[in-house]
Amino acid sequence: MQFTPSSGTIRVRFFARYAELVGRSEAAVLVSLPATVGDVVRRVRAELPGGRDIPERPLAAVNLKHAKLEASVRDGDEVALLPPIAGG
Amino acid sequence: MQFTPSSGTIRVRFFARYAELVGRSEAAVLVSLPATVGDVVRRVRAELPGGRDIPERPLAAVNLKHAKLEASVRDGDEVALLPPIAGG
Amino acid sequence: MRTYLTRDPLSIGELVAEVASPQCGGTCVFLGTVRDGPEEHGVRAIEYSAYEEMVEGEFGRLVTDARSRWPAARIAVRHRLGRIAAGEASIAIVTAAPHRAEAFEACRYVIEEVKRRVPVWKKELRTDGTEVWVDPSGRPTVRPPDRPTHV
């Protein structure tokens, strides 16, 4: 089997304080595949204005479910970066 | 000090199933003093029609507070015989 | 003097309003309702009776005990007496506290203590026409009412 380098577009969503930090509620991030949630976070922190203020290891969700930073992402996935939860 | 034998009248109250067993909600019981709640229960069981159906060691209260059968009673006290509590 | 007994339907909203306070972030409510489940034998209603004068004092002591354990808790309790239809509430307890753990614990404490020490009794009025005194474990205590009480 041959390894085919490819890239994918991830829809990244920001909430609450994180949305304020980056001044937006979402962004499209292009990553080389295979990639993990952690890779997406690194891109956000490196490239988005204000992104550096988001912690290196935030809570995250992929496609509406909690996910670890080690979870892999695929083209078209929605990754959300979640500030510490404060509901109830 | 001299021991003076005396007697007292105890107002005995019956509730719920016990009131049905003796067919009344209260009775005046004359006891020789000193006496305990247990003595009052024995009199009730021996003398009131239906009294024998009340257990030998029922829950009891003296003057609106839970009391042990060993607690002493005085002239004028109100002793209540309480079926197993089933509130709430 | 506060009265803990009523013959009217219980209003949760009223009790919640009684304990509400800006200091309290957590409120816990317990409602005990007349059940007609598979463990029962067709319960139409329960007739609640009480040693009313003692109930008032016992509730007062119980609430004082709860307040000494959870000093920041605010507590409201009401027990209904008389005939209560299946599905309706016989007791409502509301506790409010700064934090939820205290509210839950105080509420649970109050209902457990009520079951242990407040002199209230219940008689099931069954769909088959019989009436049965219920003991705390939920088992009937006695003979059906159509037999003579004392022979």
Added chain:
Amino acid sequence: MRTYLTRDPLSIGELVAEVASPQCGGTCVFLGTVRDGPEEHGVRAIEYSAYEEMVEGEFGRLVTDARSRWPAARIAVRHRLGRIAAGEASIAIVTAAPHRAEAFEACRYVIEEVKRRVPVWKKELRTDGTEVWVDPSGRPTVRPPDRPTHV
């Protein structure tokens, strides 16, 4: 599909009616209300926001988990979003079960899990005009909003 979110004031009565059943003798309610106590700094209101699409799914999974632990429990939950004034409820959880222990345990489980995993956030709107994001331990997470967000 059931919705767990609302922007309207919460109605306990409505939720209690949702779970009521003749099989259930115990009902437990938890209300979380916006607090303005001594630990706070003059809170007028809290602005609640959420990752709404995920909240619906997460609540669904959470309720399913609770039902698998307490199979006889009936559960209703509603979280309010938007601006909620001090003293008003942001969340209401109602659990009904044949016996009270299950109702209490299921109710407590739901609120603990909500705090752990349902993506909702709150910003305190204080009487001094400042607005502060609150973290789960109740401490403000950040700088006052009058400083620039990124330099």
